Structure formats: C-alpha cells, structure tokens
Amino acid sequence: MASDEFDIIRRFFNSGEIAFPIPEVGLGIGDDCALLRPATGMQLAMSMDILQEGVHFLPDADPYLLGKRTLLVNLSDLAAMGARPLCFTLGLCLPAADEVWLGSFSKGLAQVAREHNCPLIGGDLSASSPVHGSKTLCVQVHGELPVDSGLRRSGAKVGDLIYVTGSLGDAAAGLQVLSNTCKESLNEEHRAALVDAFFVPESRIEAGLMLRSLATSCIDLSDGLASDLVHILRASAVGASIALDALPLSVAVRAAHNEAEQRQLAISGGDDYELCFTVGSKNEEAMQRALGSIGVPVTRIGIITEGTQVQWCEFGEPIALEASGYKHFHAASEDLVQVTH
Ligand code: ADP
Ligand code: MG
Secondary structure (H helix, E strand, C coil): CCCCCHHHHHHCCCCCCCCCCCCCCEEEEECCCCCCCCCCCEEEEEEEEEECCCCCCCCCCHHHHHHHHHHHHHHHHHHCCEEEEEEEEEEEECCCHHHHHHHHHHHHHHHHHHHHHCCEEEEEEECCCCCCCEEEEEEEEEEEEEECCCCCCCCCCCCCCEEEECCCCCCHHHHHHHHHCCCCCHHHHHHHHHHHHHCCCCCCCCHHHCCCEEEEEECCCCCHHHHHHHHHHHCCCCEEEEEEEHHHCCCCHHHHHHHHHEEEEEHHEEECCCCEEECCHHHHHHHHHHHHHCCCEEEEEEEECCCCEEEECCCCCCCCCCCCCCCCCCHCCCCCCCCCC
C-alpha cells in the first residue's frame, strides 16, 4: 500500500479530469460537505447504486470499464426520471490501494463524468473488512428537473402503449461471455458487442429528457423486463399485454442463443439499463419523432390493460409463461453469485 487515504483522493479523484467545476456546485471535494446551488424552479433528483464484487461484477473485471459502468448505471436512474445529471459522490471500500486499478477505474469514471458534464464532488474511502476483502463501489448521483415534472412509475393508463429503447438481453448475454458460459462458436465481434453492452450501457439521458413531456410512466431496466415492468403496473394499478415476438433483439444476441434462450434473456436477464415507458396514443408519433431525432431506437412491445397482471402473447395469442427478474435475498437466488442489480 503505497498511498494513504488522502493520497488516493488527491491523486485519483480530486483532479480536474473528474472533479471539474460546474456553476451548480458551489464547493466540491475537500470540506466536510459539498455545497450545491440548485437553480430556482428546479428540484434535485438523487439516486444511489451499489456495485459489489462477486454480486454485480466479476473479481477480474476490467477496472476502466467498471469505472464507466459504475457511473452509467446511476445515470440510468436519472434518465428514467427525466432528470439532467448534475454531479455525483463516490463511496469505495477496497481491500488494497492498488494504484493500477485505481488509475484505470478513475479514468473510466472521468470519461463518463466528462461526457455528461457531471463532476465528482465528494465521497468516502475505506479499507474493506478483512473478513471478506472484496470491493464495494457506491455512487450517489444528483440530477435536476423542473419542479412538478418527472417521469414517475405511476402514470400508466389503460390503452397506453408500452415501449422500450434499444435491445434487450445483451448485457446478460455479455455476462455469459465474461464467465465463459456462452457458446464456443460465437465470433469475436459478437462477443465484444455483448461484453460492451454489459460494461457500457447506452446512456438514455437525452431520451429521458425528451420523454419527460411525452411519456406517462417510465422505468429503467436493471433487473429484467419481467420484473421491472411489474413496478410500473403496481404503481399505476394496471395490467399489461406484451408481445414476445416484438421484443427487440440484437444481432449479437441472436447469434449467441437459440430462440427460447433469446426470449429468456430479453425478459429475465438484467443489466440492460434501457428505458421501458408508456405513452398515450395521442403522443405516440411525437415520441417516435423525438427519439428518432436523437438516434435512439424504440420498439413498441405491448399495451396497458385493465387488471394487475402481465399477459404474455405470441403472434397475438396469449401464452402461459413463468417469468421473473433478479431479486436480491430471494430464496431461489441466494446461492447465486450473479451479476445483476
Ligand atoms: P470526513 O472525514 O469529513 O467524512 P473525509 O476525510 O472522508 O471526510 O474526506 C475528505 C474529503 O475528501 C471530503 O470532501 C470527501 O467528500 C472527499 N472524498 C473522500 N473520499 C472520496 C472519494 N472516494 N471520491 C471523492 N471524494 C472523496
Ligand atoms: Mg467531516
């Protein structure tokens, strides 16, 4: 351990690369608190995500990509709320002051921070418990949006159309590539695309900002469609009919898996960080134009119905399906070391 806590903060985190100034941050790293200056008429949006080694990422994960992912998964929650990123704080529990790891991790974080003009403003650093000795990475992200706005989970209405951005199942398939459980014949290009989807989910911030005035509800897909859609349904007291044949699948997922597996990944695989949202039919065209104008692909996958359940359909016919996403502390998943949120 060449560096102590304060050397690490100074060298890897309190740098112009990652802790750059923005007008809304009155005071950044260095005092007991950072000070924010929210603009008049705006409200703050805050969200936190923990990434735990052995649960959310594999022990040998590339630290640069992990740095990117740590911030991107947090930004995804802001996107789902229709908030613009402002800044973030970072909590780290590390078993050792590995400077190579810290250098790459902070570079990955800085890259995404710069891309979103979202600087690091503070945090905490601790040695991991010697009992477990694994890494825990925690980000709290702060965003802003006008008072009385925000894309809630609770606004879906019967007859609204259900859409997702991007494609589904790529990140879960990427995890299989990383853990060497994908099919051997899968070519390098497809492997790379899937791993990339896992580590560097597409930012949907711009899409979220546009959806703020067009969608009736929204959630980001962290645990898988089957699980996350239910959050919208519960919050909105509605049901849904989903067309399995309409789920968007990438070329790489199609190359990596047979049809049944593709479908399983698309509905139950986590970590895609795409947006799932509902839109009234009167705003459907405007939404397609808006997201088309920023190059974000969207696919209509179903419709909001009366009731409380999801009806899965194939080519217009209802089918029975046991589908669920990942749940921490769920009995059946207790033994799994699975990368998910
Ligand atoms: P305190 O003991 O008052 O909580 P610390 O000594 O832990 O403060 O941290 C000193 C300063 O460094 C604070 O401004 C804190 O926000 C910042 N800091 C600590 N850890 C990190 C980190 N991992 N990334 C960015 N800033 C950090
Ligand atoms: Mg203090």
